Amino acid sequence: MRVNVVGKEDVNYIKNGQPVQGIKLHVTHENTKEGAVGVACETPYFSNRYDAYHQAALVNVGDVVDMFYNQYGRIDSLQVVSGAAQGKK
Numbered sequence: 001m002r003v004n005v006v007g008k009e010d011v012n013y014i015k016n017g018q019p020v021q022g023i024k025l026h027v028t029h030e031n032t033k034e035g036a037v038g039v040a041c042e043t044p045y046f047s048n049r050y051d052a053y054h055q056a057a058l059v060n061v062g063d064v065v066d067m068f069y070n071q072y073g074r075i076d077s078l079q080v081v082s083g084a085a086q087g088k089k
Contacts, residue, residue: 001029001066001067001069002029002064002065002066002067002081003025003027003028003029003042003064003065003066003067004027004028004029004062004063004064004065005025005026005027005059005060005061005062005063005064005065005083006026006027006028006041006061007025007026007061008023008024008025008026008059008060008061009023009024009025009026010023011023011024011045020047021047021048022045022046022047022048022053023045023046023053023056023057024043024044024045024046025043025044025046025056025059025065026041026042026043027041027042027043027044027065027067028040028041028042029042044067044075046075051076051077052075052076052077052078055077055078055079056078058080059078059080060083062083063080063081063082063083064080064081064082064083065078065079065080065081065083066078066079066081
């Protein structure tokens with residue numbers, strides 16, 4: 001799914017004595033649901049326990065990114081299509 005990155009947020013806190021670290025990307029994309037008009041927005045979370053975290057760390061606000069999902073419906077990887085990380089194509 002191709003998305004526009006409109007915000008980025010570092011997540012870092014302690015829960016039940018365990019550190020939680022990750023990144024939230026605030027993204028918009030075309031809303032393809034029947035009867036919908038405009039764009040949809042989401043905030044996917046990337047835990048530092050998964051490979052996609054390292055890819056999300058390289059994403060900048062303003063980038064256009066392709067998000068790829070695994071068989072379980074989770075984001076498996078990211079690829080910057082255009083934007084700051086790609087030299088503003």
